[in-house]
Amino acid sequence: MNSKEIKQHDAEQEQIARALDAKKRKKRLIRLAVTVGAALVVLVALYLILRRCGSGERPSYSYDPLSEDNGEGFVSQSVDFDIFTDEEYADKDLGVNFYADNVGEYFTVDDLEYASYQARLFVEYFDAAIRGDGKKLNTLFTDEYFENDGRPIKKYPDRFPMQKIYAIKVEKTGVGKTENTVEGTMIYEYYKVSFLIKDNNGAFRPDLPEPDGGSIPLIFDVITLKGISKINRISQIVYNK
Numbered sequence: 702m703n704s705k706e707i708k709q710h711d712a713e714q715e716q717i718a719r720a721l722d723a724k725k726r727k728k729r730l731i732r733l734a735v736t737v738g739a740a741l742v743v744l745v746a747l748y749l750i751l752r753r754c755g756s757g758e759r760p761s762y763s764y765d766p767l768s769e770d771n772g773e774g775f776v777s778q779s780v781d782f783d784i785f786t787d788e789e790y791a792d793k794d795l796g797v798n799f800y801a802d803n804v805g806e807y808f809t810v811d812d813l814e815y816a817s818y819q820a821r822l823f824v825e826y827f828d829a830a831i832r833g834d835g836k837k838l839n840t841l842f843t844d845e846y847f848e849n850d851g852r853p854i855k856k857y858p859d860r861f862p863m864q865k866i867y868a869i870k871v872e873k874t875g876v877g878k879t880e881n882t883v884e885g886t887m888i889y890e891y892y893k894v895s896f897l898i899k900d901n902n903g904a905f906r907p908d909l910p911e912p913d914g915g916s917i918p919l920i921f922d923v924i925t926l927k928g929i930s931k932i933n934r935i936s937q938i939v940y941n942k
Contacts, residue, residue: 762850764937766908775903784863793867797824801873822930823871833863843933865899888925
C-alpha cells in the first residue's frame with residue numbers, strides 16, 4: 702500500500718470514527734431528552750398532587766350552612782317546643798369535651814368559672830344553640846364573621862327552634878399565633894368542632910345528616926382579645942380523595 706492509499710485509508714477511517722461519534726452523541730442527547738422529559742412529568746405530577754392535597758390555604762370567607770339549599774326532610778318543630786320534654790334527649794351528654802395542648806377537659810354551663818376563655822366560648826355557643834337563643838349566639842361572633850369578606854352572613858333571629866345537640870367535641874388543631882394591636886395582644890387559634898343533633902329541625906345545621914345521621918366537623922377560627930374569645934370564621938374540612 703503506497704502513501705497515497707494509506708492517506709486515503711486514514712481519511713476513510715477518520716470519517717467513519719466521526720460518524721460513529723456523531724451517532725453516539727445523538728443517542729446521548731436522545732437519552733438526556735427522555736430523562737429530562739420524564740423528570741418534568743414527575744415534577745408536574747408531584748406539583749398537582751401537592752396542590753390537590755392543599756397548601757393549608759382556605760377561603761377568606763366563612764362557610765354558612767344556612768345559605769345552602771339542602772332541601773327538606775327535617776323534623777317539624779315550633780320555636781316554642783321545649784326539647785327537654787324529650788326524655789331520651791334529656792339523658793344525652795350535653796357537655797363540651799374540650800382538647801387543647803394535649804390536655805382534655807370537660808365543661809358544662811356550670812363550669813364556666815373554671816374554663817379558659819376559648820373553652821368558655823364553646824360552652825356558651827352550644828348552650829345558646831341548644832336553647833335556640835339567637836340573640837346570645839350573635840354576640841359570640843366578630844363583626845368580620847358577619848361581614849364575611851363581602852359575602853354577608855345573616856345573624857340568627859333572636860329566637861329559633863331549640864337544638865337537640867349532644868356529643869360535642871372541640872379540638873385545637875394547631876399552635877395559635879399572637880399579634881400585637883392597638884387594642885392589645887390578639888390570639889388566633891383554630892379548633893375542629895363536631896357534634897350530633899337528634900331530630901334535626903334544620904334551623905341551625907341543615908347540612909347535617911337527618912336525623913342522627915352523624916356529624917360533619919368544621920374548623921372554627923377563634924380570636925381572643927382582652928379575655929374575650931369570639932368566632933371569626935368557620936370553614937369546611939376538605940378531605941383529599
